[in-house]
Amino acid sequence: MIKSRKHAQSRFNQQMSAALAVMLLPVAAHAADTGADPVVVAGSNQTLQEVKVRGEAINDFKAEKASSAKYTEKLVDTAQTLTVIKKELIEQQGAVTLTEALRNTPGVGAFFLGENGSTNTGDAVYMRGFDASGSIYVDGVRDVGSISRDTFNIEQIDVLKGPAGTDNGRSSPTGSINLVSKKPLMEDAYLGAVTAGSGRQKRVTADLNKIINADTGTAFRLNLLDQDSGNPARDVVKNKRWAIAPSVAFGLNGPTRVYLNYLHVDQDNIPDGGVLTIGLPGWTPPAPVVLKAATPTTPAVLGPSFDFMAGARAVDPKNFYGSVLDFDRVKADMLTVRVEHDFAGGAKLQSTTRYGRTKQDYLLTSFMSTGANLRNVVAGSNPDSWMIARTNLNYKDQLNEIVTNQTTVTADFDGGLLKHTVVAGLELVNEKQTNYTNVNAPGATGLPLVSIYHPDSSQPVTPAQVSLVRNGARGDGTTTTESVYVFDTAKLGDKWIFNAGVRLDHYNTSYNGVTVQGTATPQTIPVGTLLANSLTASDNLLNGKLSALYKPTADSSVYALVATSKAPPGGTNFTLSSAANSSANPNYDPQITTNYELGTKWDLLKQKLSLSATAYRTDVRNEIEADPNNAANFYQTGKKRVQGIELGVTGEILRNWLVSAGYTRMSTQVVSGKVVTAAGDNLLSYTPKQAFTLWTSYTLPMGLQLGGGARFSDKLARGTDGAVGTPAYADSYWVYDAMASYPINKHVDLRLNVYNLADKQYVQAINKSGYRYTPGAPRSASLTANFKF
Numbered sequence: 001m002i003k004s005r006k007h008a009q010s011r012f013n014q015q016m017s018a019a020l021a022v023m024l025l026p027v028a029a030h031a032a033d034t035g036a037d038p039v040v041v042a043g044s045n046q047t048l049q050e051v052k053v054r055g056e057a058i059n060d061f062k063a064e065k066a067s068s069a070k071y072t073e074k075l076v077d078t079a080q081t082l083t084v085i086k087k088e089l090i091e092q093q094g095a096v097t098l099t100e101a102l103r104n105t106p107g108v109g110a111f112f113l114g115e116n117g118s119t120n121t122g123d124a125v126y127m128r129g130f131d132a133s134g135s136i137y138v139d140g141v142r143d144v145g146s147i148s149r150d151t152f153n154i155e156q157i158d159v160l161k162g163p164a165g166t167d168n169g170r171s172s173p174t175g176s177i178n179l180v181s182k183k184p185l186m187e188d189a190y191l192g193a194v195t196a197g198s199g200r201q202k203r204v205t206a207d208l209n210k211i212i213n214a215d216t217g218t219a220f221r222l223n224l225l226d227q228d229s230g231n232p233a234r235d236v237v238k239n240k241r242w243a244i245a246p247s248v249a250f251g252l253n254g255p256t257r258v259y260l261n262y263l264h265v266d267q268d269n270i271p272d273g274g275v276l277t278i279g280l281p282g283w284t285p286p287a288p289v290v291l292k293a294a295t296p297t298t299p300a301v302l303g304p305s306f307d308f309m310a311g312a313r314a315v316d317p318k319n320f321y322g323s324v325l326d327f328d329r330v331k332a333d334m335l336t337v338r339v340e341h342d343f344a345g346g347a348k349l350q351s352t353t354r355y356g357r358t359k360q361d362y363l364l365t366s367f368m369s370t371g372a373n374l375r376n377v378v379a380g381s382n383p384d385s386w387m388i389a390r391t392n393l394n395y396k397d398q399l400n401e402i403v404t405n406q407t408t409v410t411a412d413f414d415g416g417l418l419k420h421t422v423v424a425g426l427e428l429v430n431e432k433q434t435n436y437t438n439v440n441a442p443g444a445t446g447l448p449l450v451s452i453y454h455p456d457s458s459q460p461v462t463p464a465q466v467s468l469v470r471n472g473a474r475g476d477g478t479t480t481t482e483s484v485y486v487f488d489t490a491k492l493g494d495k496w497i498f499n500a501g502v503r504l505d506h507y508n509t510s511y512n513g514v515t516v517q518g519t520a521t522p523q524t525i526p527v528g529t530l531l532a533n534s535l536t537a538s539d540n541l542l543n544g545k546l547s548a549l550y551k552p553t554a555d556s557s558v559y560a561l562v563a564t565s566k567a568p569p570g571g572t573n574f575t576l577s578s579a580a581n582s583s584a585n586p587n588y589d590p591q592i593t594t595n596y597e598l599g600t601k602w603d604l605l606k607q608k609l610s611l612s613a614t615a616y617r618t619d620v621r622n623e624i625e626a627d628p629n630n631a632a633n634f635y636q637t638g639k640k641r642v643q644g645i646e647l648g649v650t651g652e653i654l655r656n657w658l659v660s661a662g663y664t665r666m667s668t669q670v671v672s673g674k675v676v677t678a679a680g681d682n683l684l685s686y687t688p689k690q691a692f693t694l695w696t697s698y699t700l701p702m703g704l705q706l707g708g709g710a711r712f713s714d715k716l717a718r719g720t721d722g723a724v725g726t727p728a729y730a731d732s733y734w735v736y737d738a739m740a741s742y743p744i745n746k747h748v749d750l751r752l753n754v755y756n757l758a759d760k761q762y763v764q765a766i767n768k769s770g771y772r773y774t775p776g777a778p779r780s781a782s783l784t785a786n787f788k789f
Contacts (some may be wrong), residue, residue: 012372061088061652090694119366173567241267273394304378324458367772384451409423441467537569664690670684685719691712
């Protein structure tokens with residue numbers, strides 16, 4: 001595969017270099033005036049100049065540094081939990097999306113399916129108890145929009161755990177995820193891969209790099225993707241996308257380098273709304289329908305009981321309860337210009353400018369198995385005749401845009417006793433989001449009923465049943481941010497490293513909520529008067545972090561860190577609200593996060609293997625809570641806490657034996673405020689208490705590479721909203737995978753991936769009410785042919 005110049009050559013190139021050096025030995029005889037030691041060739045009186053062939057072992061799993069210019073030290077000398085997932089590990093596993101790649105860091109995943117009738121779209125990632133989907137970055141720039149990000153153009157993924165406010169400004173309380181794009185290199189290489197597998201998987205990628213002008217350091221790189229796949233876990237669900245990512249670089253062999261990158265992604269998917277939780281552990285029959293509400297003098301009148309459903313069998317996890325209407329269409333464009341310059345005195349400048357635009361049109365037939373939605377469900381009936389009404393059309397008609405510039409300068413200077421590396425920067429960002437409202441046209445009767453155990457997704461839907469149109473209502477949100485930041489890494493001798501960072505953000509958020517009076521029809525949009533509700537919020541956010549690191553040896557460290565992060569009202573979704581119970585109300589203060597961390601990192605076996613251990617505590621305060629004595633009043637008295645340990649192992653244990661593993665144990669609680677789990681336990685929802693991930697591979701002398709892995713996720717507590725009869729937890733699970741790869745020749749190798757070897761049935765994500773869940777993929781396989789020229 002293509003390696004950056006900081007990596008060693010491929011095995012094939014090393015062999016060719018050695019052969020070339022032998023052939024050039026006679027030429028080296030004319031270079032005796034260089035001062036190198038002479039070499040006498042056996043059987044000859046000729047003394048030759050010594051030719052040295054140097055190689056450096058490639059470590060496909062262990063990275064030396066994070067990609068951000070804000071991190072100047074190696075990972076072993078970085079005082080924070082920072083995991084780097086390299087593309088070689090991603091490729092071995094056959095991971096094609098961001099959420100699949102994030103399985104390599106424990107306790108991070110898409111555990112939350114969505115609200116009652118609303119299903120999350122794109123990369124809905126939870127990390128250490130909190131939603132981190134609004135803290136995903138591409139090359140250090142926030143990437144907004146509900147898109148499922150592909151790995152075809154990714155060099156590595158940097159996962160920062162703990163508050164990232166000093167690095168990125170407003171962000172998730174518990175970290176950020178940065179995707180590092182592939183860039184042109186001074187090396188001709190032509191790579192491709194073709195994959196076929198279970199679930200009608202069909203995927204083709206290409207990675208082409210060409211030197212345009214070696215003298216000026218000009219190179220071009222093109223990454224391509226085309227995929228048209230089903231889902232081995234689900235019927236009907238489709239993942240279809242194509243993408244193109246051309247990039248050109250100038251001055252790669254000089255002090256000034258310019259990169260021009262463009263990314264276009266086009267997705268046309270059939271989304272997954274999950275399946276009914278009927279029959280899962282913890283499920284009980286729903287409450288009877290209320291036929292007549294209670295009054296002060298009379299009790300409520302209830303319909304027939306559903307208790308006879310107790311013991312109902314689980315539905316087939318492959319069932320699809322959507323309709324022929326369902327679609328998920330995304331078009332994303334990203335244009336980036338990056339300029340890097342190395343000054344004569346050693347200082348470095350990096351300036352990144354980007355325009356990004358993501359448009360999503362999404363419609364999903366959603367459902368809730370409440371008693372009011374059940375049909376033909378009566379005592380003594382055949383479960384095969386049970387039906388359900390699909391009353392929720394979940395749509396998203398959203399446009400996101402971003403224009404930004406980040407400029408960072410890095411410089412070293414000697415302060416006498418301390419040697420400093422200072423990183424200072426300026427960031428200007430303008431982000432916009434528009435959400436259009438769609439409604440069912442008057443007179444539409446709604447979707448037809450669907451069988452609970454034998455759903456038919458091919459049922460026709462007529463305009464008389466469903467006819468969604470924009471009604472003129474929309475939400476327009478804009479956030480403009482000006483930021484300055486500075487980091488100082490100070491070294492005291494070769495044993496101590498101190499780091500201090502501070503960031504000041506000034507943000508302005510404006511939101512116009514446009515509502516409509518009247519009605520809309522398929523022919524007219526809208527009828528009636530448009531009313532706008534305008535809200536604004538503006539403030540300064542000051543974040544900082546401070547750490548001290550001690551190095552017992554040159555390749556180890558022990559550190560302590562304290563860091564903060566803040567999330568202002570409307571900071572993640574550009575939406576402000578005047579509701580007293582909403583954290584997006586501009587009258588409230590920002591949510592504040594403080595993280596305390598103690599850790600140690602060790603590079604062993606000649607820096608080939610990295611070990612890490614971390615203990616941390618994260619406090620999140622200023623959560624909105626109702627007054628227990630008056631539910632109409634709300635205060636920012638809520639506080640949540642996550643604390644735990646995390647262990648990691650990455651790199652090469654022995655020659656040709658690679659490993660990447662991690663374990664976390666988390667304790668979560670609501671310190672002050674209402675308990676948020678359905679079971680009433682004082683825990684945070686969608687957060688496994690324990691999680692473990694492992695991937696290892698070994699290359700045999702004949703070139704055959706064997707690998708495998710295991711993942712464990714503890715049970716997940718879902719959120720609470722008054723749903724009756726639904727599971728309060730998703731059970732824990734183990735999943736095992738395997739891989740075998742063999743080089744057919746120097747240009748082609750084959751890789752077989754087998755997933756979920758034990759064919760374990762498990763809940764990957766569950767929605768807030770517990771009516772729906774996303775099944776984990778069953779046993780499945782894929783075969784990939786990789787081409788290298």
